[in-house]
Amino acid sequence: MGQEGVRELAERELKLEWFEKAWLNFLGIFTLASFLLFVFFASLHLAQWTGLVSYVQQQAGYVTELELTQKFPTEIWGGIYGLVLRVPGFTQQLSEDLESGNVQRSDVFFDCIQLDAPGGPEFYASTNPNLSLASATIQPGDPATIDAWINCTGRPYCANNTFTRNMTIYFGDTKIENIPSTYTYKYNGENEIFDVGVLNVSGSLVFVAHVNESIQKGFNPNALVNYQMLLPTPANTTQTYYFYVDPNDECPAGGIGNSIIANIYGYVKDSAGSAVENASVTVAGNTTYTDASGFYNLSVELLEGTYNFLVRKDGYDPYLSNVTITSSNYTIEKNATLVAETPSVGGQLVSVQVYGKVTDTGGSALSGVAIYMGDNQTTSDANGNYSFVVDLAVGQNPIIAVKENYDNYYALINITSNTTEVNHNITMEPANLNDFVTGPFTTQAEQGGPGETNIQQIRRIVEEAGQDFWISATEINKQVRENTFIEETIGIYNFKSRELKVQFSLTDELKDIIELDKSAMSVPVNSFDKLKLTIYGTKPVGVYRGKLIISGDLESEIPVKIEIVPRKLPIETLEMGIELVKPVLTLGEPLKYRLVLKNLLTNQKYKVNLKHVITGPNGTRVYLEDKEEVEIDNSLTLLKEFELPVVMQEGEYLVNAEAHYLDLFSSAVAPFVIRRPFYLYSFFGIPLWVIFLGMAVVGFASLNFFLYRHYQQRKKRYHVPLELDLLPKPGERSIKIGKIAERNVPAYLNLDDLTTHAIIAGATGGGKSISAQVIIEEALMKGIAVLVFDPTAQWSGMLRKCT
Structure with a gap:
């Protein structure tokens, strides 16, 4: 081989070495990249990622206080609230099924609960249906017992971290102190009213709460209550709590907070004795009107007491008197005589701005109170404020305020x-x-006696009319402000001997104004159900008439008159906006967004009822709905997160936020898209994640193969490539001289090549003598004579057989 051949051989060897290194690097990168892609897509599917939580807009030069609140889902607690009432003669054991994580109303009745008991009245709740307080040993309980039951340790909401106060009760005349207790909140943040403590009653876990003497707003500002109670409920369970009262209580005649259905009737006439038609008669905010003969009949639900009796009619001075409702005086005849309106002194009228605030006896603002003065009327706003300009006569002028369930103000x-x-x-x-x-539980058993229920009265009325059903409304006549809405409810009671099935529909004139919450109803025997109508002032100002048609097992048409009047507020009072964290989601990913509310009314705080709705692109199909109530001062940012139902597949959707406030309505909407994750797409029916995993496996196997091959090549001493086809083959004129170096391939030598000069060369110990010995032995075995010259006697080993 000449110099050119050696050079070519060296260049070829270098290129081969470079190629092997490059190929190994490629396989390493390929394998690593495939594996990382697989891990990345797997983490996208399995991991929970966090993002933007919130932000605060700030102005230079101002200091803003930021309060962070963390809320924990407390499925191991439930809550009940309501009224504890005395109903003499009522001895039924009452209970409440409380589902974990729920807060629900539960009104409780006892035959006796002593209002003036030492330390105040209290009642008890326990999951033991056979608790005997009279013979039991009562002592303060241990919150650790609760934690063991609900399996709670180390959490801020465990009983050990909740029942951190102490309360005192009197069981009969026995004072029990240091009872582990806590308080539940009122809607305004006050937490010193509604207490609850834990007792050990002969080994049973019992909870005790005081019954407040005053009925007031609790955590729900729309409900009046006299107790609230926090009760443990192990997660994902429903616990039945039974209610008990101190057996030592002593009660006089009567009860605590018994409502009475009173019936007030009579005639309204003028000073000449003539009937006054269409005069309004109002007691405790409940109003009716006189007929052509001046007759009226008003049924109201009241506590015992004395109430203002108010009669009004344009052109007459208001008539004000009193009616007293007691358990023995609940059917009252009350006639009224109206006097022609008192003229002003000298006919002089003065334009006066009258304003102020309306509150209840507890000092809380009252909204929706109708206030009358002169010929004018206004309504208090969400903060209880009112203001109007009236033309009044010089002298004494009456101001009247009316709200349902409140005594008339005069x-x-x-x-x-x-x-x-x-x-x-x-x-x-x-x-x-x-x-x-107080429902079916009455204070006396006589038919028609005091405490007679609404249902009994309704049944008597429909029987007298020869009917077997009752509809609460004979007509609907409502005013709604422009771009606002109101709600109206119609009740149906079934006195038939079979189930009552009815359908509801509206005439065409009303379909764009009124929305029904249901199109059909099935009312069981001796049962009651309601139809809710939402009336929208979204059409032009004016009067719209039509009918609500009831069909099916009964046929009835209820006349409807809706008057849309101009709004009093010149602008939208609430600005809303939805900011999506991600407008494009993958399947299984939750929807996260910020709902930004901005109050455009200065110095006016009000409550907002929010409804979050996720619908299809045309808004017809509703996939998810959630409601909440918030209070807004200046601005408010809510962070919302919803797990989307599995039925929501790839496509376009809408998230809507609807706000109901101050009898107004605002909304915001934002579109979003759901797509399949990239790794779930398929190529020839094979998911990409499977392809990536296969690539990683193949790359890893290839990499290891070539690494092993490279390692084996590194171990070799000889790297010159051989063309085996050009080497001698076995035959009659060839001898086997061994194996090719570092290969399991036999090596042969043509005997004819030995007729010319040959040399065996190699380093010391390289095997020259052995090679010569093998050639000689193979030649002898082929019958060829061999002559050996050994002048130095170094090859004497030739005389031995090769092994």
Whole structure:
């Protein structure tokens, strides 16, 4: 081989070495990249990623206080609230099924609960249905017992971290102190009213709460209550709690907070004795009108007490008197005589701005109170404020305030010729218990006696009319402000001997104004159900008439008159916006967004009822709905996260936020898209993640193969490539001289090549003598004579057989 051949051989060897290194690097990168892609897509599917939580807009030069609140889902606790009432003669054991994580109303009745008991009245709740307080040993309980039951350790909401106060009760005359206790909150953040403690009653876990003497707003500002109670409920369970009262209580006649259905009727006439038609008669915010003969009949639900009796008619001075409702005086005849309106002194009228605030006896603002003065009327706003300009006669002028479930308010205001404004605050006294009737439990058993229920009265009325059903409304006549809405409810009671099935529909004139919450209803025997109508002021100002048609097992048409009047507020009072964290989601990923609310009313705080709705692109199909109530001062940012239902597949969707506030309505909407994750797409029916995993496996196997091959090559001493086809082959004129170096391939030598000069060369110990010995032996075996010259006697080993 010449120099050119050696050079070519060296270049070929170098290229081969470079190629092997490059190929190994490629396989390493390929394998690593495939594996990382697989890990990345797997983490996308399995891991929970966090993102933007919130932000605060700040102005230079100002300091803003930021309060962070962390809320924990407390499925191991439940709550009940309501009224504890005394119903003499009622001995039924009451209970409440409380589902873990729920807060629900539960009104409780006892035959006796002593209002003036030492330390105040209290009642008890336990999961033991056979608790005997009279013979039991009562002592403070241990919150650790609760934690062991609900399996709670180390959490901020465990019983050990909740029942951190102490309360005292009197069981009969026995004082029990240091009872581990806590308080539940009112809607305004106050937490010193509604207490609850834990007791050990002969080994049973029992909870005790005081019954407040005053009925007030609890955590729900729309409900009046006299107790709230926090109760443990192990996660994903429903616990039945049974209610007990101190057996040592002593009760006089009567009860705590018994509502009475009173019936007030009579005639309204003028001073000449003529009937006055269409005069309004109002008691405790409940109003009816006289007929052509001046007759009226008003049924109201009230506590025992004395109430203002108010009669009004344009052109007459208001008539004000009192009616007293007691358990023995609940059917009252009350006639009224109206006097022609008192003329002003010298016919002088003064324009006066009258304003003030309306509150209840507890000092809480009352909204929706109708206030009358002169020929004008206004309504208090969400903060209880009212203001209107009225033309009044000089002298004493009555101001009247009316709200359902509150006693009528009446006062006289002196107006002089110099009066320009009057600041007059109004306090309304509650007339009943939050629309709550003691229900089928009456204070007397006689038919028609005091405490007779609404259902009994309704049954008597429909029987007298020869009917076997009752509909609560004979007509609907409502006003709604432009771009706002109101709600109306119609009740149906079934006195038939079979199930009552009815359908509801609206005439065409009303379909764009009224929305029904259901199109059909099935009312079981002797049962009651309701139809809710939402009336929208979204059409032009004006009067719209039509009918609500009831068909099916009964046929009825209810006349409807809706008047849309101009709005009093010149602008939208609430600005809303939805900011999606991610407008494009993958299947299984939760929807996260910020709902930004901005109050455009200055210095006015109000509550907002929010509804979050996720729908299809055309808004017809609803996939998810969630409601909440918030209070807004200046601005409010809510961070929302919803797990999307599995039925929501790839496609376009809408998230809507609807706000109901101050009898107004605002909304915001944002579109989003759901797509399949990239790794779930397929190539020839094979998911990409499987392809990536296969690539990683193949790359890893190839990499290891070539690494092993490279390692084996590194171990070799000889790297010159051989063309085996050009080497001698076995035959008659060839001999086997061994194996090719570092290969398991036999090596042969043509005997004819030995007829010319040959040399065996190699380093010391390289095997030259052995090679010569093998050639000689193979030649002898082929019958060829060999002559050996050994002048130095170094090859004497030739005489031995090769092994």
